[in-house]
Amino acid sequence: MPTLYEQLGGEPAVQELTERFYRKMLADDRVSDFFDDIDMDRQLAKQKAFLTMVTGGPNHYTGKDMRTAHAHLLQRGLNDSHVDVVVHYLGETLEELGAPAEAVATVRAAANSLRDDVLGRR
Amino acid sequence: MTVLRLKSETIPVTAGQSVLDALLAHGVAVPNSCRSGVCQSCLMRLEDPSVEIPAAAQAGLKVSLRVQGYFLACSWQPTADLAVALPGEGLDFHTTVLANEDLGAAVRRVRLAVPEGFVWRAGQFLTLLRNDGLARSYSIASRPEDGWLELHVRRIPGGAMSGWLHDVVQPGDAMTVRGPFGECFYTTGRGEDTLLLAGTGTGLAPLLGVLREALAQGHAGPIRLFHGAVSAAGLYLRDELASLCARHANVRVQPVVLHAEGACDECVVGALDEVLLSAAPSDWRTARAWLCGDPMLVARMRKRLFMAGLSNRSIFADPFVPSAPA
Numbered sequence: 001m002p003t004l005y006e007q008l009g010g011e012p013a014v015q016e017l018t019e020r021f022y023r024k025m026l027a028d029d030r031v032s033d034f035f036d037d038i039d040m041d042r043q044l045a046k047q048k049a050f051l052t053m054v055t056g057g058p059n060h061y062t063g064k065d066m067r068t069a070h071a072h073l074l075q076r077g078l079n080d081s082h083v084d085v086v087v088h089y090l091g092e093t094l095e096e097l098g099a100p101a102e103a104v105a106t107v108r109a110a111a112n113s114l115r116d117d118v119l120g121r122r
Numbered sequence: 123m124t125v126l127r128l129k130s131e132t133i134p135v136t137a138g139q140s141v142l143d144a145l146l147a148h149g150v151a152v153p154n155s156c157r158s159g160v161c162q163s164c165l166m167r168l169e170d171p172s173v174e175i176p177a178a179a180q181a182g183l184k185v186s187l188r189v190q191g192y193f194l195a196c197s198w199q200p201t202a203d204l205a206v207a208l209p210g211e212g213l214d215f216h217t218t219v220l221a222n223e224d225l226g227a228a229v230r231r232v233r234l235a236v237p238e239g240f241v242w243r244a245g246q247f248l249t250l251l252r253n254d255g256l257a258r259s260y261s262i263a264s265r266p267e268d269g270w271l272e273l274h275v276r277r278i279p280g281g282a283m284s285g286w287l288h289d290v291v292q293p294g295d296a297m298t299v300r301g302p303f304g305e306c307f308y309t310t311g312r313g314e315d316t317l318l319l320a321g322t323g324t325g326l327a328p329l330l331g332v333l334r335e336a337l338a339q340g341h342a343g344p345i346r347l348f349h350g351a352v353s354a355a356g357l358y359l360r361d362e363l364a365s366l367c368a369r370h371a372n373v374r375v376q377p378v379v380l381h382a383e384g385a386c387d388e389c390v391v392g393a394l395d396e397v398l399l400s401a402a403p404s405d406w407r408t409a410r411a412w413l414c415g416d417p418m419l420v421a422r423m424r425k426r427l428f429m430a431g432l433s434n435r436s437i438f439a440d441p442f443v444p445s446a447p448a
Binding site for chain 1: 157
C-alpha cells in the first residue's frame with residue numbers, strides 16, 4: 001500500500017504542501033509572530049521534513065527533534081491552542097491537495113501524537 | 123577501496139556507506155539532522171565538476187546549488203573516489219586592480235583581473251582580502267565572458283575597506299579574493315519567465331550581473347529591474363541601465379525613491395516592496411525573483427512575494443549583511 005507521501009506525488013508535492021501550509025501559518029495572527037526573525041529557507045526545510053514524516057515519506061525525524069526545536073518557543077507562550085492551529089491548517093492543506101479523508105485523519109493523528117514533545121511535556 | 127578526499131585528508135568509504143557516514147566515522151564534523159535527504163543540513167560540494175552526481179543526492183536542492191555541484195552527503199553512496207568540500211570552503215586567489223572609477227552616489231566601480239582558476243556566475247559575491255587580513259564581501263556584476271571582475275563599492279562612513287578602495291587603491295595594486303559564494307545568479311531554462319530584480323544601493327551590482335547573464339543567454343520573457351534608494355542622489359549607472367533598456371525591448375528599469383523631494387522624472391516614489399508587489403505577474407508559476415541589498419528589506423520583499431504566491435524556490439535572495447563593528 002503506497003504511503004500518502006507517494007499518493008500525493010512524492011517530493012515535489014510535499015514541497016507544494018509545505019509552501020501552502022507555511023503561507024497559511026504566516027497569514028494567521030494567532031501563530032505568525034512565532035515566525036518573525038526566522039530564515040524562511042531553513043524554516044521551510046524543517047517544515048518539509050516534518051510534513052515528509054507525517055505523510056509517511058523517508059525520514060528519521062524523532063520526538064527529540066521536535067522537543068529541542070520548540071523549547072525556546074515555550075517561553076514565548078507556545079501552547080495547545082497553537083498546536084491546534086497547526087493541525088487545522090495541516091488537514092486543510094492536505095484536503096486542498098486532494099488527500100483522501102482517511103489519510104488526512106491519519107496525518108492529523110500523527111501530528112497530534114507529537115503534541116507533548118512540541119510542548120515539552122513528559 | 124573507495125576513498126573521499128577532503129582538503130589534504132583521504133577517508134575510506136565502505137560499500138554502501140554514505141559520504142556523510144564515512145566522514146562522521148572518520149571524525150569530520152559535518153552538520154546533519156534528518157539523514158534522509160530532506161533537511162539539507164549535510165550540504166557539501168563536489169570539487170570535480172566532471173563527476174556526475176546521482177539525482178537522489180540533489181533532490182530538493184535549488185537549481186543554483188545543483189549547478190554548482192552541491193549535494194546532500196547523506197544521500198550519496200559513492201562507488202568511485204570523490205573530492206569533496208564543506209560548503210563555503212574556498213581557495214584564495216591573487217589578482218590585481220584593473221580600474222577604479224567613480225560612478226557617483228558615493229559608489230566606485232572596481233575592476234579586477236580574473237585570477238586563474240576563479241570560476242563564478244554573474245551575481246555571486248566574493249570576499250576581498252587586504253594584506254592585513256581585513257575582509258569584506260562584494261557582489262560581482264560582470265560575467266566571466268567580460269574578462270574582469272566588476273565590483274560596486276559604496277563608501278561607508280568610517281568604513282575601513284570602502285575608504286581604502288575609494289581613496290587609496292590604484293590600478294595595478296595587488297588584491298586577494300576568496301569565493302565565489304551565493305545563489306544570486308541566473309540559471310538557464312524557462313526563458314519565457316518574468317524576472318523580477320529588486321535591490322537597494324549597491325544591491326544593483328548582483329542584479330546587474332543577473333540581468334547581463336539573462337540577456338546573454340537570450341532570455342525572452344519580461345525582465346523588470348527595480349533599483350531603490352532614499353533619494354535620486356543614491357541612484358547610479360542610470361545611463362548604462364537606460365541604454366540596456368533601449369537595446370532590449372523586454373527589459374524595463376524602474377528607479378524607486380523613498381522621498382518625493384529630489385525625485386527624478388522617471389522615479390516612482392514609495393517603498394521598494396510596495397512598488398515590487400504592484401508589478402506582480404499574472405502567473406507566479408512562471409516568475410522568478412532576485413532580491414539584494416538591505417537585509418530587512420530583502421526579508422520583507424521575500425516574505426511578501428512568497429505570500430503573494432511565488433514559490434520559495436523561485437526566490438533568490440542576497441541580503442547584504444554589514445560587517446560587525448570592530
